[in-house]
Amino acid sequence: MPVxxxxxxxxxxxxxxxxxxARGTGAEVASGASTAAIAVLFFLYGIRLSTREALDGLKHWRLHVTVLACTFLVFPLLGLAARGFVPVLLTDPLYxxxxxxxxxxxxxxxxxxFTSIARGNVPAAICAGSFSSLAGIVLTPLLAASLLGGAAGGFAADSVLQIVLQLLVPFVAGQLLRRWLGGFVARHKKVLGFVDRGSILLVVYTAFSEGMVHGVWHQVSAARLAGLLAVEAVLLAVMLSLTWYGARALRFSREDRIAIQFAGSKKSLAAGLPMASVLFGAQASLAVLPLMLFHQMQLMVCAVIAKRRSRDPVAAEVSAPGPDAGSRTVVGSGTRSR
Structure with missing residues (x-):
């Protein structure tokens, strides 16, 4: 399984x-650089998202509504239910x-x-992930304000405004400038990928530095980490089952069910880390720990599932000849994958 x-x-x-x-002046410099890096990150997200493809994807609205419901409704409900594991398995900050x-x-x-490997609806997965990321810029801070409130370290009411300024405004600016900068970004995709990853690494360093200075890591023990992993394993298993069998109950095709399972059961590390740094302040290091662990867990489990799905007899029947499932037209997508 991949690491x-x-x-x-x-x-x-x-x-x-x-x-x-980072301490003192160094911490101030790192914080300022982290804020700028987050803005650049979402500016690039805005340039990369094709508005035309997103509008074309709206034709498959039932699938996208299902994925959004899994991401922003079912997942949070399960998160609230996990409160029952405190204090047996989780501490309050880990929860x-x-x-x-x-x-x-x-x-x-x-x-x-993973949708491509499993021979699913790749265009639908592209649009579903894009819609989820775009909706998350607004929904994640609003949900955090409702469900976390003042319990999350430095979280305060003006955090929503900070999210708008640091994430939404750069994203919209990227969309507006996509016409002129889209080609440049596409040609330098590999180089700008290092900017993406470097920005997130800077955010992580700043958050964990602040956590070290404030001594938050003294709150975590090996037993608590094991408990957290157990709870996350159950969470992932439940979501993988709900997205697969729930999509079948809703009479989606096999290709659509694959896209729903992989898009509806995952959480984005790239989007979550910058938001946590804004919402949690000094507690951000503990806040992102569950997300980092879940991210690796979902990659390992979904890699196995995708390979098994690709070997299903039904997959061989519905797929076009050849190993490149991403180059075929997928039934029900309304678009051709690239």
Whole structure:
């Protein structure tokens, strides 16, 4: 099962923050750089999202509504139910991080990759992940304000305004400038990918440095981490089952069910980390820990599921010849995958 190399880089960044945390002026510089990096990150997201493809994807609205409901309704309800594991398995700060995890949007890249491997509806996965990310810029802080309130460290009412200024405004600016900058971003996709990942690493270093300075890591023990992993394993198993069998009950095709399962059961590390740094302040390091662990867990489990789905006899019957499932036209998508 795959271990995401980027997770190893994140863990290395956490180790660096533990050994050499930013303090004093260094902390102020890191915080300012982190804020700027988040704005750049979402500016690039805005440029990359094709408005035309998103509008075309609206034709398959039932699938997208289902994914959004899984992401922003079913997941949070399960997060609230997990309150029953406090204090037996989880401490209150870890539970707050777990609840935050259930509020962030779905992934884009991994949902597309696993849907393609499993021979599912790839265009639908692209649109579903994009819609979820866009909706999360607004829904995640609103849900956090409703469900977390003042319990989440530095979270306050003006955090919603901070989210708008740091995330939504750059994203909209990217959409407006996409006409002129879209080609440049597409040509330099690999280089700008390092900007994406570097921005998130900077956010992680800043958050964990602040956590080290405030001593929040003294609240975590090996037993609590094991409890957190157990709860997250149950959460992932429940969502994978609900998205698969629920989509079948709603009479979606096999290709659509695959897209719903992979897009509706995941949570985005790239979107969640910047939001947590804004919403949680000094407690952000503990808040993002459940998300980091869940991210790796979902990659490992979904990789196995995708490979098994690709070997299903039904998959061979409905797929076009050849190993490249992403190059075929998928029934019900209304678009051709690229």
């Amino acid at each position: 995401d190399p980027y997770i190893l880089m994140l863990l290395g960044t956490v180790g660096l923050a533990a050994l050499v945390p 707050q991080g777990l609840l935050f995890l259930t509020l962030v949007p779905s992934t884009i890249q991994s949902s597309i990759a």
